[in-house]
Amino acid sequence: ALLGQQETNLSDGSQQRVTQLLKTAEPGGLYGAAGDLSDALPYRDRPGGLRAIAQVHDRYILAEQPDGLCLIEQHIAHERVLYERLNDRWQLVPLTTPVVLEGLNEKQLEQFERLGLAPEEFGPNRWAIRQAPEPLRDRDDLPDALLELSLGGNLDTAQVAIACRTAIRNGTPLDLATLQTLLDDWQRTRNPRTCPHGRPICLTLSESSLARFFRRSWVVGKSHGI
Amino acid sequence: ALLGQQETNLSDGSQQRVTQLLKTAEPGGLYGAAGDLSDALPYRDRPGGLRAIAQVHDRYILAEQPDGLCLIEQHIAHERVLYERLNDRWQLVPLTTPVVLEGLNEKQLEQFERLGLAPEEFGPNRWAIRQAPEPLRDRDDLPDALLELSLGGNLDTAQVAIACRTAIRNGTPLDLATLQTLLDDWQRTRNPRTCPHGRPICLTLSESSLARFFRRSWVVGKSHGI
Structure with missing residues (x-):
């Protein structure tokens, strides 16, 4: 295929x-x-x-x-390195500023729970995420990254997505x-x-x-x- | 083939x-x-x-x-460059010290004549070559190069051999x-x-x-x- x-x-x-x-x-x-x-x-x-x-x-x-x-x-190559590091040490770290996401559906909320991210209600149709996988902590695209993680898959899929997002880009x-x-x-x-x-x-x-x-x-x- | x-x-x-x-x-x-x-x-x-x-x-x-x-x-790549230069400008130059070759046969002598190298009798079974193709002039392997040229082929073959001999070697x-x-x-x-x-x-x-x-x-x- x-x-x-x-x-x-x-x-x-x-x-x-x-x-x-x-x-x-x-x-x-x-x-x-x-x-x-x-x-x-x-x-x-x-x-x-x-x-x-x-x-x-x-x-x-x-x-x-x-x-x-x-x-x-x-x-x-860098993606492979980062992925194996995430496999060996999956770590959630507290965020200094929580990320507030809107309009999450039931499946997305379940996926966050599954990854241990524990979204917290934060007003009508809004949720605060107060921790994140370590490699995403200081990234400007953290909200996008979290939304990507909410879209499905298991822990391994999440680790692949994080490795891909944080690996050195081609063109660098x-x-x-x-x-x-x-x-x-x-x-x-x-x-x-x-x-x-x-x-x-x-x-x-x-x-x-x-x-x-x-x-x-x-x-x-x-x-x-x- | x-x-x-x-x-x-x-x-x-x-x-x-x-x-x-x-x-x-x-x-x-x-x-x-x-x-x-x-x-x-x-x-x-x-x-x-x-x-x-x-x-x-x-x-x-x-x-x-x-x-x-x-x-x-x-x-x-260098061989190609040198070969085309020899094609464009085939030049025989006088040698400060003639090269003395021994035991040349009839075919070798004819081949030298064909290339314009005009071997000169220089004692029994010895010949002096007093000029050489320009790229060979200052080479330590000039006697070997001349013997190689004597072994056959036409002017083009000689130019190929000279280009090959004088091109930058792999490993340099x-x-x-x-x-x-x-x-x-x-x-x-x-x-x-x-x-x-x-x-x-x-x-x-x-x-x-x-x-x-x-x-x-x-x-x-x-x-x-x-």
Whole structure:
């Protein structure tokens, strides 16, 4: 279903070609033997082995490792880090200023109770929320975040939503030290393969595949022709 | 034949998978509609549009362009630049110290004549070469280079061999300014697609293909699930 949803986004022939290239790299094994390039992810054997060397388009971390290179999407790598932290330590903290929400329905109120947020009646059709999950405490978008949490799901769904909201956005310029810290944190997660929504975090190009693309082995033996 | 020769290098399943990924990106159209990612090379429309942002493994130039990123192998990009310069201006220059070669056979002597190098008898079974193609003039490996040129081929073959010998080697660390100069020179060549031996120089990953790999369009619409 997940891949099915993607398909809708295709348009022209050139996109189709590119798609073909990357299809074989997608995790999930849907494409048979050619399906799972990401099995070759290096950090399983060599935790900490990735070295950040550049940020691309304020969106990807380019990392070098002994056998090739990786492109990591910064937002979802950070999302994975934050999500696992929330899993390990879910903490509600008191707010200095309560958030007042209007027009909540029964299901939303139940969802708040389920998350332990205990809305308090605050005049007609209004409720005060006096505590919040720790990562949301100081955010300007706290009311929106709380409304999002009220819309359904369980505690895990809430943690995914909070991780997504608070992770570094794509489009944010980051210096090399920050990129390296993010890489290190991400490599230490229990499931670095995907973000909590199931998206792949890392595209690996191994040196052997690059050597093949650039036909290095071919040229050494054969190409001079003299 | 060229691709056939490559095939011999395959070994295990994981290499096979990677191969599958990159096969579709190889120029030449052998793989049908999925065959030619490099058609999307950006420099045709936007000469000078590539910005060097890092060197990977002392071997690749990572370049950003508005629609994605490119990985360029430094040695063969430089080879292309040098080869076209030799095409445009083939120049023999006098040597301050002649090179004395021993044991040349008839074919080698003919080949030297063909290239205009005019070997001169210099004692029994010895010949002096008193001029050389300009890029070889000050090289320590000049005797080897001359012997290589004597082994066959025409003027074009000689120019390819000289370009290959004098191009920056893979494994050479280069600073960003040098990488950018090389990129700029390469983008201005008449045929930036391949090196003179026919190897692809640039692997392009378009932003749309990366967005698809990382399922960006999917997550925006569908993934939160609350």
